Amino acid sequence: MNVNLAFFLAWRSLGRNPRRSIVSVAAISLGLSLCMLMIAFADGVYQRTINNAVAEQAGHLVLQHPNYTLQPGVDLVVNLSPEDMQAIKQLASVDNVHTLVLANTLVRSSYSARNGRIYGVNPNQGLNSIIAKKVNQGRYLDNSNPQQIVISDKLARHLKTKLKQHLVLVANDAHGNTVEALFSIVGIFPQSMDGVDGHIVHMPLVAAQAMLGLEPQQFTRVGILLRNPSDMSNVQAQLQWLNLPQRGLLTWQQVLPALADYIRTDRFSMLVFNGLFVLLVLATIFNTILMSVLERRHEFSTIMALGTPPSLLRLQVLIEGILLALLGCGLGTLLGLIMIWPLYHFGIDMSALFPDGISTSGVSIDTQVYGYISLSSAVNLITGVFIATCSMTLWPMYKATRIPLTQGNSA
Amino acid sequence: MSAIIQLNQVSKIYSIGKLQVPALKNIDLTINAGEFVAMAGPSGSGKTTLLNIIGALDDASSGTVEVDGKDLNGLNRRQKSHLRRMNIGYIFQHYNLIPVLTALENTEYVLMLQGQPKAQRRATAMALLADVGLAGKEHHLPAQLSGGQQQRVAIARAIAPKPQLILADEPTANVDSHTAESLLDLMERLNAEQGCTFLFSTHDTAVMKRSHRLIWLKDGVIDYDGVPSGFQLP
Numbered sequence: 001m002n003v004n005l006a007f008f009l010a011w012r013s014l015g016r017n018p019r020r021s022i023v024s025v026a027a028i029s030l031g032l033s034l035c036m037l038m039i040a041f042a043d044g045v046y047q048r049t050i051n052n053a054v055a056e057q058a059g060h061l062v063l064q065h066p067n068y069t070l071q072p073g074v075d076l077v078v079n080l081s082p083e084d085m086q087a088i089k090q091l092a093s094v095d096n097v098h099t100l101v102l103a104n105t106l107v108r109s110s111y112s113a114r115n116g117r118i119y120g121v122n123p124n125q126g127l128n129s130i131i132a133k134k135v136n137q138g139r140y141l142d143n144s145n146p147q148q149i150v151i152s153d154k155l156a157r158h159l160k161t162k163l164k165q166h167l168v169l170v171a172n173d174a175h176g177n178t179v180e181a182l183f184s185i186v187g188i189f190p191q192s193m194d195g196v197d198g199h200i201v202h203m204p205l206v207a208a209q210a211m212l213g214l215e216p217q218q219f220t221r222v223g224i225l226l227r228n229p230s231d232m233s234n235v236q237a238q239l240q241w242l243n244l245p246q247r248g249l250l251t252w253q254q255v256l257p258a259l260a261d262y263i264r265t266d267r268f269s270m271l272v273f274n275g276l277f278v279l280l281v282l283a284t285i286f287n288t289i290l291m292s293v294l295e296r297r298h299e300f301s302t303i304m305a306l307g308t309p310p311s312l313l314r315l316q317v318l319i320e321g322i323l324l325a326l327l328g329c330g331l332g333t334l335l336g337l338i339m340i341w342p343l344y345h346f347g348i349d350m351s352a353l354f355p356d357g358i359s360t361s362g363v364s365i366d367t368q369v370y371g372y373i374s375l376s377s378a379v380n381l382i383t384g385v386f387i388a389t390c391s392m393t394l395w396p397m398y399k400a401t402r403i404p405l406t407q408g409n410s411a
Numbered sequence: 412m413s414a415i416i417q418l419n420q421v422s423k424i425y426s427i428g429k430l431q432v433p434a435l436k437n438i439d440l441t442i443n444a445g446e447f448v449a450m451a452g453p454s455g456s457g458k459t460t461l462l463n464i465i466g467a468l469d470d471a472s473s474g475t476v477e478v479d480g481k482d483l484n485g486l487n488r489r490q491k492s493h494l495r496r497m498n499i500g501y502i503f504q505h506y507n508l509i510p511v512l513t514a515l516e517n518t519e520y521v522l523m524l525q526g527q528p529k530a531q532r533r534a535t536a537m538a539l540l541a542d543v544g545l546a547g548k549e550h551h552l553p554a555q556l557s558g559g560q561q562q563r564v565a566i567a568r569a570i571a572p573k574p575q576l577i578l579a580d581e582p583t584a585n586v587d588s589h590t591a592e593s594l595l596d597l598m599e600r601l602n603a604e605q606g607c608t609f610l611f612s613t614h615d616t617a618v619m620k621r622s623h624r625l626i627w628l629k630d631g632v633i634d635y636d637g638v639p640s641g642f643q644l645p
Contacts, residue, residue: 005523009511016511016552302507305468306521306568307496310488405468 006312010319017292021324024288028328029335031281032385035274036336039381040343040371042270046263047372050229050252053363056119056129058255059098059223060232061239066248068220069255074103075174077218078247088224091238093231098125098223101208106170107151107201108180109159116155116201118171120208120220130366131189131202138163138187146207150187154198163188169201173213181211221255230374259363278385285328286392289321293396297403310401317400321393329386333378343371414477415576415608416442416465421474423460423631434460436631438474442610444575447602449622449639450612456628458612459580465610466501466578467491479575496524500569502579502611506561508553508568514540514560515549518567525572532571539567543597559590566594570601577601579611583618595621616644 014021054060065076080099088097101120106113119126123141126132131150132140141148149167156162163185170180183203191198209216226235232251242249253260293300303313347370354367423435435457442448450458463469464476467483476483479498486494495501500521508517515536522532540549543563553561562582569577582598583591595618601607611618619625620639627635627642635642 002524002526012511298507299509302503303509304492305466305495305501305503305507307492307494307499307524309492309496309524312524406463 002312003315006315007319009316010323013296013316014320014323020288020292021327024285024292024324025328025331027281027284027288028325028385028389029330029332031278031284032329032332032382033336033339035277035381035385036333036373036378037339037343037371038270038274038277039377040336040340040373041369042266043374043377044343044347044370044372045365046267047229048370049259049363049365050263052130052366053256053259054223054225054252055098056131057223057363058100058221058252060226060229060252061224061236062250062252062255063222063224063242063247064220064250064255065246068248069250072102074101074172074212074214074220075176077101077174077214077220078222079215079217080219080222080247081217084242085222088239088242091235093226093228093235093238094224095227096125096225098122098225099205099219100221100223101205101212101214102220103171103208103212105201107155107159108168108170109161109165111160112158114155114158114199116151116169116199118169118208118212119200119202120205120212121202122205126202129202131197131200134189135187136190138185140187141202141204142186143204145184146204146210147181147183148186148204148207149183150189150202151185152191152198152200153188154191155201156185156188161185169203169211171212173211174218175213177213179211179213181207183207256363274381278388281385282388282392285324285389286395289317289324289393290396290399292320293317293400300400301403301405304401304403305405313400314397317397318390318393321390321396325386325389328389329382332385333382336378340371340373343369347371413444414441415444415479416440416610417475417477418465419475421461421464421471421476423457423464423469424472434631435464435471438631438633440626440633440636442608444608445602445606446608446610447599447623448608448610448626449619449624450610450626450628451614451619452628452634457631458628461628462578462580462610462612466499467495468501496521497572498575500572500574500577500607502562502565502569502577502582504581504584506553506558506565506585508561508564510553513550513552514545514556514564517553517564518571520568521572535571536567539571540564543567544593559586559594562586562590562594563597566597570605570607573605574607576608576610579609581612581614583613583615588617591615591618 063078063080065078068076085097088094099122103118105116105118107116123143126141135150141150159167161167166182166184168180168182170178173179226232236249239249300313347368349368351367418438418440421435421438425432425434452458464471465478478494481494509520512520518536518539519532522535537549540546543566545560545563548556548560583594586594598609602609613619622639625637625639625642626633
């Protein structure tokens, strides 16, 4: 088969019918770039949410007592020596290791009492949390004094307290005793719209350990933050030596199943939505390619009457489709990247839409949304659109060679 | 002289819904290699249908058609395509040049299909275009040529592969009388010099008179077959 001749005819046909070619390429590139943008927006939100969640509540990988998920208790801790901690940090894929002490508490003022949730964190690592960023009265925790806490404005209102005043926290310690300690309020943050973070009390890790009767190497959770979340299974394999009977090494999806389920469900919805969108674009492309064949009935009939093998004509139509798909996908990728770039670098501030913040599955979502598309998502999408576009030529290919040859001999 | 076209009891019936319209009725015809034959008749007499069947563009409803010794009924689509490519040149009434190709590319198109080397086919096409009076117009697209010029390109395209048989459907219908004369001169010259068999349909009495043999079709049957001088127009 004369592939060069089919390519020559296809190229000529596209070049000499610029309007039709431009419409097809524009439909492919616009559809692809919008899909890329939608994926980047959604993946950006997912990634940011996951990052926030793993930074505040856990890590990409979490070391915690195997029974803690089912029966969270302050006595269910993991012991991790400084040497083990150092060994984890030395892995190339590990960005940081966060330690966390969690416990339920009763927060008491001279006026009232409310339930709260202690987050004992290292002040330096807590600085990057959403809570720290949201503090709008006072400041976040520092290393100056262990007896300091940061609470929500809602909790402060209920307790009729304010910045620099003191609160008593009552809790059960790891040995089953009821303990209490006095803390000074150094910062207040606005509670999010649905009150997910209304009960949170951030305090220094050392203060939480001291109050709850824990040793310095005892933590409720040790979160391992990775430079690249896709390395999770590799790092998990490398850290199997940590997976002892009293130390379960879990993924963030196992620690935060509600969030993992939400992202999985939302991703599926996005996939369906994108699929429908791509179908609409493909319908336009199919229509354009089929029309381009049908409007050339006379030309194709003549070409075949001159002795062109039907296979060569089919190849010509296929090559036209492939060239359109290549041009459309190339341009669409470029256009998509141009649209994603400002979203990736500057993000969109959604705080005007959500003045009280947003959260899902018990995790706060940053109102500054950044776009992100992974290489694999982009490659899958572009390949999918390319193959789908090429497949749109199959029926027109067939139709091209079914045109009666006598058509060319009529006006 | 050997027969290049042999038709035995060829009929063609078009079905339009439940209506059966006979276009050709039991045609028997033999045309020998090297003949210069005109086919005429009133509109609807079956001229184009007959040319389409001989050119392997359409199938007969019944009867046998042999072109260059090959029974068209026994050929599949690919074989018919090969026959058209290698043995038959077709000149259409409406020129039917490929609109996205230049005059030169149109002329060398069938040579490309035959797989001729570029230099060789380009030289052939250039010479033919010069021969039909289109030197300097080689790189014009069909839309940039007049009707007569397009028909000359169509003739050049038909004769480029040096086929044994050239079928022409009213080749002079859409050109002025002067152009028609020069096209006939060209066709006659090719017939004489290269021995191409020409079978063309026409309505033009001047064209009929220049043929060596005239076939008059009426209502799907051959009403006259002989020298033009012996024929009286009805």
